[in-house]
Amino acid sequence: MRGVNPENPGGREVPAPKEIAQALERRVLGQQQAVREMAIALSKKLAGLPTGNILLVGSSGTGKTTLMRAVERYLAADPTLAHRSTLIRVHANVLAATEGPPGEALLVRLLDRAREQLGAQASTETLLERVGHGLVFVDEVDKIRSRVAGQPNPAGIRAQEALLTVIENEAVPLTLPEWAGGETVAVDSSGLLFVCAGAFEGLYDAVFDRVTVGRDRGALQSVTVMGEGSGELREELDFHLRDWLRVEDLFDYGMTPQFLSRFDAMVLLEDLSEDDLVRIFLDTPDSGLAQARVYFASRGIELAISPAAVRRVAREAALQPRLGARALKEAFRRVLHEYEFEPERHAPAGVLMLDTDEVERALTGA
Ligand SMILES: Nc1ncnc2c1ncn2[C@@H]1O[C@H](COP(=O)(O)OP(=O)(O)OP(=O)(O)O)[C@@H](O)[C@H]1O
Ligand SMILES: [Mg+2]
Incomplete structure (x- = not known):
């Protein structure tokens, strides 16, 4: 089932979440929750509707980057979809390295990408409109911790600030490149969709410690199980990160509360069997x-x-x-x-x- 874009009633139809999910599932196996969240967000985005940002959390090698690339391919494969979305995928630590005002580098990349898609003859106004409604995939977001080993991490803090500047901001200053006239304009970036992903290595152990020996000691109760074959009873801890992970654990990890509050959904990827x-x-x-x-x-x-x-x-x-x-x-x-x-x-x-x-x-x- 395809729906009609309310902002463009005479225009092309928008694929339904289910259709998008089926396409993504050709490349991403399992990870149903993440695939579905992504498909819903994408469907809304393509329909020109507001949609919340997504944070993907999952162990290394479970499919986070694969999911992002699947979306890139999905959009690129269909000219009508490619034509109404501008997507960039960046590594989070690139954001710390860039010069200029925080967040500007992301907008410049979106602008370049829009120009690649629409051609050099597209007006700056059209391109900026695309920039304001783009999709930004930030990979390796766990690499921009504000603290590492108890010490402040200036590069991480800078990168988180850069992202904060462009997430949900109605007037981000952008100095246009020479080819676009070189002046400074204000970009409304509140229509951007952000999907950030990270492995957050060590998070599992940190949360396990919190609920067993740390701040919330005793929260995770052991259960009595009968040993297979032997019939002996023993105590076991049945710990699943999904049951215990709270946003506070990501604060502790080094993501600032302001940054995390910009995400509507935090999706955990499954470990692979x-x-x-x-x-x-x-x-x-x-x-x-x-x-x-x-x-x-x-x-x-x-x-x-x-x-x-x-x-x-x-x-x-x-x-x-x-x-x-x-x-x-x-x-x-x-x-x-x-x-x-x-x-x-x-x-x-x-x-x-x-x-x-x-x-x-x-x-x-x-
Ligand atoms: N759920 C999945 N479905 C299909 N392929 C997968 C899946 N998870 C991992 N892979 C395969 O494993 C490799 C690594 O996956 P990917 O790059 O997506 O991991 P990641 O979650 O981004 O890990 P990292 O946190 O280390 O970046 C890829 O070659 C990919 O094809
Ligand atoms: Mg990856």
């Missing part, structure tokens, strides 16, 4: 398997891998939860290593078959 890893390995277009297939095909060889071998790679990757799905590529690279140099030698009849023996040998050296 072994089953998720199997699906990511088999079904995503950028997976290590997909890339290997392309390489071997370029050498005239078909790569085949048994389900048990896939499972074995996923199990190996799951041993490194800190890397998330990145561990898949790392593990699979170890497997492929000995086949990539001279694939023909291992591919009688043009097929390279990887089964558990091959994978086991590569992973364990056995």
Whole structure:
């Protein structure tokens, strides 16, 4: 179902959240909540309706950047959508490094992007209108903490200030580049949509400590469980970050209250299970398997891998939860290593078959 843009009733239709989510799910597996929040925000944005900013929090390698890139591709793939949205994706620490008034660099990037999209003949007025309604994806936002190891972090403070200046501000001064006349104008940036993402490494432990031995000691109660097989009773702590994470934990992490108050939704990404890893390995277009297939095909060889071998790679990757799905590529690279140099030698009849023996040998050296 597509709806009509109320600001542009005669114009093109706007895709519904469900349609957007289905497109994003081709590249982002699992992470339903994050995909849905993103799809709803995007649908509203494309309809010209107000929508709140989103903060994505999730362990390394769980799909935050993948989700942002999926949105970029989704918008770029459809000329009608690309034509009504200007999107930039930046690394948060770039904001600390830039010169000039806080926030201006972001607006300049949006302006450049709008010009790329609309062409050099577009009027400055049109371009500025696009800038004021753009989408800004800020990745690695956890790298701009206001404090690091108990010390103030000036670069982080500067970057958070830069973002604050442009989030929900009705008059941000912008000195136009030479090609646009060079004068200083005021940009209403209250129509921008911000999606920020970060891994916030250490947050899990910090929150766990808070509810077990720290400020809220005793909040997390252990439960009695019966040991499998033995039948013995033991005490266990069943901790899920989702149940306990509060905005205050992000203050403690070094994000300022003013900054955090600009987000309507804080979305936690799930940690990936072994089953998720199997699906990511088999079904995503950028997976290590997909890339290997392309390489071997370029050498005239078909790569085949048994389900048990896939499972074995996923199990190996799951041993490194800190890397998330990145561990898949790392593990699979170890497997492929000995086949990539001279694939023909291992591919009688043009097929390279990887089964558990091959994978086991590569992973364990056995
Ligand atoms: N949910 C997912 N669906 C599909 N692929 C995923 C998913 N999570 C991770 N991946 C794959 O794992 C790799 C790393 O993912 P990504 O860059 O999105 O991680 P991230 O959450 O941004 O991590 P970091 O916090 O370290 O930047 C990518 O190659 C991506 O293809
Ligand atoms: Mg990332």
